[in-house]
Amino acid sequence: MSSAEQYLKPEVIQSIARLDLRAKFIVEGFLSGLHASPFQGFSVEFSEHRRYNPGDDPKDIDWQVFARTDRLYVKRYQAETNITGYVLMDLSRSMAYTYRQKLSKFDYAICLAAAISYLMIHQQDPVGLITFDDQLRHSLPARSRRSQLGNILAVLQQARPVGKTNIGENLRRVAAMIRHRSLMMLMSDLLADPDEVIDSLRMLRYAGHDVILFHVLDEAEVTFPFSGSVDLLEPESDDHQIVDAEGIRGDYLQALNELRERYRQECFALGADYVPLDTSMPFDKALTEYLYQRQGRC
Numbered sequence: 001m002s003s004a005e006q007y008l009k010p011e012v013i014q015s016i017a018r019l020d021l022r023a024k025f026i027v028e029g030f031l032s033g034l035h036a037s038p039f040q041g042f043s044v045e046f047s048e049h050r051r052y053n054p055g056d057d058p059k060d061i062d063w064q065v066f067a068r069t070d071r072l073y074v075k076r077y078q079a080e081t082n083i084t085g086y087v088l089m090d091l092s093r094s095m096a097y098t099y100r101q102k103l104s105k106f107d108y109a110i111c112l113a114a115a116i117s118y119l120m121i122h123q124q125d126p127v128g129l130i131t132f133d134d135q136l137r138h139s140l141p142a143r144s145r146r147s148q149l150g151n152i153l154a155v156l157q158q159a160r161p162v163g164k165t166n167i168g169e170n171l172r173r174v175a176a177m178i179r180h181r182s183l184m185m186l187m188s189d190l191l192a193d194p195d196e197v198i199d200s201l202r203m204l205r206y207a208g209h210d211v212i213l214f215h216v217l218d219e220a221e222v223t224f225p226f227s228g229s230v231d232l233l234e235p236e237s238d239d240h241q242i243v244d245a246e247g248i249r250g251d252y253l254q255a256l257n258e259l260r261e262r263y264r265q266e267c268f269a270l271g272a273d274y275v276p277l278d279t280s281m282p283f284d285k286a287l288t289e290y291l292y293q294r295q296g297r298c
Contacts, residue, residue: 133163168196
């Protein structure tokens with residue numbers, strides 16, 4: 001097993017108490033596995049150059065790099081490389097659920113948010129954080145200085161998934177609040193009316209923002225491993241329903257697949273990215289999706 005795979009396993013991350021070290025382990029483990037990936041030479045190496053393209057101003061060519069590599073590179077400027085990012089974190093009570101994984105959906109999303117924030121700040125990209133349940137709870141303006149990571153982690157460490165949720169309304173508030181074009185990274189289990197969520201994503205896109213939707217579910221919500229009579233709880237209303245697991249498994253999995261496919265298609269139509277995740281999956285899938293988006297903005 002490679003060191004990257006070890007670092008990305010949830011049980012290893014769970015054993016690390018400090019969130020800043022979790023983020024560092026996730027990102028460094030991920031980056032160590034990129035040697036055979038399309039991101040070699042990309043901004044994860046914190047390069048300040050890009051390959052020369054016809055039409056670039058020859059005055060921007062770095063001749064010292066040319067002397068060492070025999071290749072033409074132009075200097076990258078801050079305005080060319082930076083993208084402002086906001087992590088939008090769902091604090092709803094349903095995010096606290098876990099069946100047998102060591103990380104709940106919320107723990108998983110927290111580690112992912114910490115890792116992306118760590119990566120953005122090390123790329124000198126401004127990043128902010130907005131948390132919400134049925135209303136906005138915390139809002140940290142985007143900053144690129146190193147101290148910003150500590151600010152973000154302090155909020156994440158204190159956050160608790162205990163409230164009801166209103167994803168659609170809060171995304172509309174974010175669209176009205178953040179005027180500067182940004183990369184909006186929503187982390188949620190999306191246990192809400194999909195019509196309202198999609199309408200709010202459309203509003204974010206119309207406001208000029210790029211969007212990545214990280215749909216975080218528990219492993220059990222994706223595989224439905226239950227048998228016999230199961231007492232299902234709706235976490236926000238505390239409603240119970242006893243069902244026969246074998247009798248509903250097929251219909252449940254079909255409905256879940258249809259929901260995921262709807263989000264995928266709607267996001268594609270909007271020019272947003274949809275990333276279906278569950279808590280048994282390593283973080284590298286989500287980080288890869290982030291980097292594809294990031295690469296497209298360079």
